[in-house]
Amino acid sequence: MVLLDGKKISNDIKDEITEEVKKMKANGEKVPHLAAVIVGNDGASLTYVGSKVRACERVGFESTMVRMSNTTSEVELLDKIHELNDNDDIDGFIIQLPLPKQIDTQRVLMAVNPDKDVDGFHPTNFGKMALDMSTFIPATPFGILELLERYGVETRGKHTVVIGRSHIVGRPMSILMGRKGFPGNSTVTLTHSQTKNINQITSQADIIISALGVPGFLKAEMVKDDVVIIDVGITRVPDETKTKGYYITGDVDFENVSKKASYITPVPGGVGPMTIAMLLKNTLLARENKFRK
Amino acid sequence: MVLLDGKKISNDIKDEITEEVKKMKANGEKVPHLAAVIVGNDGASLTYVGSKVRACERVGFESTMVRMSNTTSEVELLDKIHELNDNDDIDGFIIQLPLPKQIDTQRVLMAVNPDKDVDGFHPTNFGKMALDMSTFIPATPFGILELLERYGVETRGKHTVVIGRSHIVGRPMSILMGRKGFPGNSTVTLTHSQTKNINQITSQADIIISALGVPGFLKAEMVKDDVVIIDVGITRVPDETKTKGYYITGDVDFENVSKKASYITPVPGGVGPMTIAMLLKNTLLARENKFRK
Numbered sequence: 001m002v003l004l005d006g007k008k009i010s011n012d013i014k015d016e017i018t019e020e021v022k023k024m025k026a027n028g029e030k031v032p033h034l035a036a037v038i039v040g041n042d043g044a045s046l047t048y049v050g051s052k053v054r055a056c057e058r059v060g061f062e063s064t065m066v067r068m069s070n071t072t073s074e075v076e077l078l079d080k081i082h083e084l085n086d087n088d089d090i091d092g093f094i095i096q097l098p099l100p101k102q103i104d105t106q107r108v109l110m111a112v113n114p115d116k117d118v119d120g121f122h123p124t125n126f127g128k129m130a131l132d133m134s135t136f137i138p139a140t141p142f143g144i145l146e147l148l149e150r151y152g153v154e155t156r157g158k159h160t161v162v163i164g165r166s167h168i169v170g171r172p173m174s175i176l177m178g179r180k181g182f183p184g185n186s187t188v189t190l191t192h193s194q195t196k197n198i199n200q201i202t203s204q205a206d207i208i209i210s211a212l213g214v215p216g217f218l219k220a221e222m223v224k225d226d227v228v229i230i231d232v233g234i235t236r237v238p239d240e241t242k243t244k245g246y247y248i249t250g251d252v253d254f255e256n257v258s259k260k261a262s263y264i265t266p267v268p269g270g271v272g273p274m275t276i277a278m279l280l281k282n283t284l285l286a287r288e289n290k291f292r293k
Numbered sequence: 294m295v296l297l298d299g300k301k302i303s304n305d306i307k308d309e310i311t312e313e314v315k316k317m318k319a320n321g322e323k324v325p326h327l328a329a330v331i332v333g334n335d336g337a338s339l340t341y342v343g344s345k346v347r348a349c350e351r352v353g354f355e356s357t358m359v360r361m362s363n364t365t366s367e368v369e370l371l372d373k374i375h376e377l378n379d380n381d382d383i384d385g386f387i388i389q390l391p392l393p394k395q396i397d398t399q400r401v402l403m404a405v406n407p408d409k410d411v412d413g414f415h416p417t418n419f420g421k422m423a424l425d426m427s428t429f430i431p432a433t434p435f436g437i438l439e440l441l442e443r444y445g446v447e448t449r450g451k452h453t454v455v456i457g458r459s460h461i462v463g464r465p466m467s468i469l470m471g472r473k474g475f476p477g478n479s480t481v482t483l484t485h486s487q488t489k490n491i492n493q494i495t496s497q498a499d500i501i502i503s504a505l506g507v508p509g510f511l512k513a514e515m516v517k518d519d520v521v522i523i524d525v526g527i528t529r530v531p532d533e534t535k536t537k538g539y540y541i542t543g544d545v546d547f548e549n550v551s552k553k554a555s556y557i558t559p560v561p562g563g564v565g566p567m568t569i570a571m572l573l574k575n576t577l578l579a580r581e582n583k584f585r586k
Contacts, residue, residue, distance in 0.1 A: 106426065127420025130468070131460055133399065157489045165471060167424055175423070175468070178458060178483045187494065189482040190471045196450045201480065 010277035021060035032287035035093035040070035092118035092286035143274025160186035161205035169211035220256035303570035314353035325580035326355035328386035385411035385579035436567025453479035454498035462504035513549035
């Protein structure tokens with residue numbers, strides 16, 4: 001069994017990006033600049049954005065955190081987005097979700113200039129991805145592809161089962177694994193809340209990507225020998241014995257499933273750390289205008 | 294076994310659209326206007342565009358056929374597209390494919406204003422579809438959804454297997470059948486040229502949508518009892534005994550598979566006629582500005 005070590009790989013990627021930034025500086029070029037907009041005071045959101053800002057510092061990017069109050073109107077947020085779209089110094093930006101309920105998330109995400117959409121959530125970028133064109137890939141799916149690629153996990157002709165059809169993980173992952181190229185060329189089954197015979201389906205899978213958010217959902221008897229396991233579930237389970245008052249766990253019964261798996265991601269330290277690394281990668285691609293028309 | 298009669302249903306849809314157009318006229322409103330651009334003299338393309346123009350006449354739409362020579366440059370075609378984008382009298386338009394090889398198809402399709410993209414091929418529309426937003430759905434997948442809906446074929450929790458990952462049928466169909474709502478909520482497996490154990494997969498399917506283009510590919514021993522069969526394959530097989538010199542056949546061994554199926558589309562007369570009906574439907578939606586921001 002090989003552990004897909006997202007902590008190590010994400011550090012490798014950050015080191016590579018740091019080198020790129022050094023070269024840019026040495027050439028007198030502007031370094032990549034990421035902005036993050038956060039509306040309100042949600043604790044988890046502040047933590048996530050804080051991590052993103054620190055990751056920018058780590059690789060030498062400029063970063064800007066835009067904080068807006070919980071009572072921000074949709075128009076005010078749209079104005080801010082137009083300002084960031086028009087600001088040539090900002091290469092890419094993200095709108096931290098969730099947004100307060102007075103704001104239509106879909107309308108807000110549609111307002112982001114696709115050339116600066118480093119989260120890959122804009123329909124134009126999502127459509128390009130689904131139509132095999134080059135574009136920003138949402139950070140978590142991008143991180144999973146990167147893990148599979150760097151560990152040389154064979155995906156061609158394999159049966160990949162994706163659990164969960166969210167817009168940010170399951171849906172894009174199901175599309176990406178079925179595209180031509182590597183990683184890809186899998187036969188892909190997308191399962192979700194309406195799926196009936198989930199055990200029967202997972203037990204036929206060569207690769208399982210679980211993004212359900214139910215701790216310990218995937219058990220050893222649901223998988224075959226030598227399965228590849230990508231666990232995207234991140235759930236905080238309350239635990240008074242921990243300093244933080246909780247521990248983090250995935251969708252997979254790691255102890256037992258890992259005995260059958262050929263490759264498996266741990267939680268924490270698997271897919272999680274990859275997400276921020278790929279956001280940085282997307283920001284670098286934005287700086288280089290990789291996908292601009 | 295119930296025949297999914299695309300010829301009948303497409304006529305019903307055309308009748309419904311005709312009624313809508315009559316109402317528009319009675320209200321003194323402009324009727325929908327579809328333009329079709331054809332570059333070169335490909336016989337099949339001319340036939341298809343001819344059918345689309347005749348279908349417009351049938352329902353009372355205005356139509357314009359724009360013919361350009363085989364030696365048209367990409368710039369000339371892009372100019373024509375910008376002209377159609379800017380022409381308020383044109384509600385929707387299509388670029389008949391394939392295009393001559395001096396023209397980059399992707400760049401051309403990207404130039405179409407998404408609000409007039411009644412083929413649903415623009416990445417922005419494709420992305421909206423994949424993100425569960427309202428938009429133009431490509432005509433063939435839209436026609437398949439319509440058939441399933443009008444015959445009340447249960448799709449929720451069913452295992453749908455799609456054969457072929459083309460941008461115009463397989464890929465969008467795999468996305469649509471897994472979306473929430475009806476028809477949808479299926480567990481979807483997308484298979485393609487790299488799929489290894491296709492027989493094993495099709496034999497587990499409740500619904501099979503085949504868009505492969507290989508006559509007689511899907512045989513009775515590959516499907517289970519009561520399967521629902523949607524045959525999107527349309528292949529011309531040379532046959533001197535026919536007046537046209539060929540006959541049309543699908544991917545499915547109809548004679549034997551139909552004995553096991555609960556529902557099945559014939560070829561011809563199944564999915565084929567639905568495609569033009571749904572192009573008309575999209576043009577009506579464009580006229581009504583259904584998806585305009």
